[in-house]
Amino acid sequence: MTNTSSGGVLDGGVVDMPEPHTHERPVKAANGFVMLTVTTLLELAGLALIVLGIAMLATGSPAAGLAALIAGVLVAAVAFVMFFGLTAVAPGEARVVQLLGRYVGTLRTPGYQWVNPITGRRRVSTRIRNHETDVTKVNDADGNPIQIATVVVWQVQDTAQAVFEVDDFVEFVAIQAETAVRHIAGTYPYDSHGEPRLSLRDNAEEINDQLSTEIAARVASAGVKVIESRIIHLAYAPEIAHAMLRRQQAGAVVAARQRIVEGAVGMVEMALEKLAEHDVVELDEERKAAMVSNLLVVLVGDRDTQPVVNTGTLYQ
Numbered sequence: 001m002t003n004t005s006s007g008g009v010l011d012g013g014v015v016d017m018p019e020p021h022t023h024e025r026p027v028k029a030a031n032g033f034v035m036l037t038v039t040t041l042l043e044l045a046g047l048a049l050i051v052l053g054i055a056m057l058a059t060g061s062p063a064a065g066l067a068a069l070i071a072g073v074l075v076a077a078v079a080f081v082m083f084f085g086l087t088a089v090a091p092g093e094a095r096v097v098q099l100l101g102r103y104v105g106t107l108r109t110p111g112y113q114w115v116n117p118i119t120g121r122r123r124v125s126t127r128i129r130n131h132e133t134d135v136t137k138v139n140d141a142d143g144n145p146i147q148i149a150t151v152v153v154w155q156v157q158d159t160a161q162a163v164f165e166v167d168d169f170v171e172f173v174a175i176q177a178e179t180a181v182r183h184i185a186g187t188y189p190y191d192s193h194g195e196p197r198l199s200l201r202d203n204a205e206e207i208n209d210q211l212s213t214e215i216a217a218r219v220a221s222a223g224v225k226v227i228e229s230r231i232i233h234l235a236y237a238p239e240i241a242h243a244m245l246r247r248q249q250a251g252a253v254v255a256a257r258q259r260i261v262e263g264a265v266g267m268v269e270m271a272l273e274k275l276a277e278h279d280v281v282e283l284d285e286e287r288k289a290a291m292v293s294n295l296l297v298v299l300v301g302d303r304d305t306q307p308v309v310n311t312g313t314l315y316q
Contacts, residue, residue: 017221024160024223027097027105032086032112039082046076085117092127094159106159124159128227133178135233140200141189145237148185148200152177152215153227161223169222176218177229184211190236200234207231268292 049072056065095107098120135149162169192199216226
């Protein structure tokens with residue numbers, strides 16, 4: 001196995017992605033409604049001081065009026081800046097908080113909250129999402145061109161990794177899902193053709209489990225959890241679909257013929273045993289062979305037989 005810090009490929013073909021450098025942590029936040037009340041009162045106090053300062057300047061108290069005016073402007077400015085710290089978090093989303101480029105933490109609790117007003121807050125959806133891959137044409141393990149499409153159910157588990165470890169985690173999931181689908185489709189044959197091996201058509205549950213495992217390993221560094229992945233479209237490519245259909249039909253016909261022959265042989269054996277047991281007629285080996293041949297023709301033939309009535313002896 002390669003070093004996880006640099007990435008590589010594991011023995012099973014699954015990519016060993018680099019370890020993430022950032023992990024989600026909660027950020028301290030104040031109650032938004034309380035801070036809204038405090039900020040509003042400060043803003044009103046600042047405006048009151050400004051009005052008072054202007055009035056004192058007009059009544060001949062320049063020193064006190066100027067001090068009140070400056071204090072009012074400062075208080076109003078601070079209250080105005082504090083308004084920008086109010087943040088609403090909806091259910092099913094989080095806010096990744098940064099201060100001057102440094103990751104501070106993540107707001108996950110739904111509701112009205114207040115954080116440092118000079119921080120940046122990026123909205124990240126934590127809802128369950130679906131990604132449906134396009135119908136992709138690939139070669140299976142036998143080299144046959146096939147068409148395959150899947151749907152991946154996923155969710156952001158670590159918002160810090162989703163934001164800082166990749167450029168666009170939605171696009172990252174889409175590309176990695178398509179890559180995993182191509183890899184799985186090229187690892188297994190479309191049909192096992194009776195051989196003891198996994199195939200895309202006959203072992204859907206096992207293939208879906210392996211597909212989920214590979215996609216999960218590819219997107220784990222982006223803080224994404226794969227809930228389920230499932231093949232929703234699987235078919236031979238149009239250029240060989242007709243030939244493969246004829247092959248499947250021929251296999252079905254051969255299997256049916258095999259069962260018919262097995263049953264017919266059993267019926268012939270039973271007929272010969274009953275004739276010998278009840279001493280109905282004595283047949284030599286030549287007559288037995290003729291009887292077996294006639295019975296097999298009747299039982300195995302795919303068309304109704306036309307009997308020929310023998311009015312003479314067995315040997316005429």
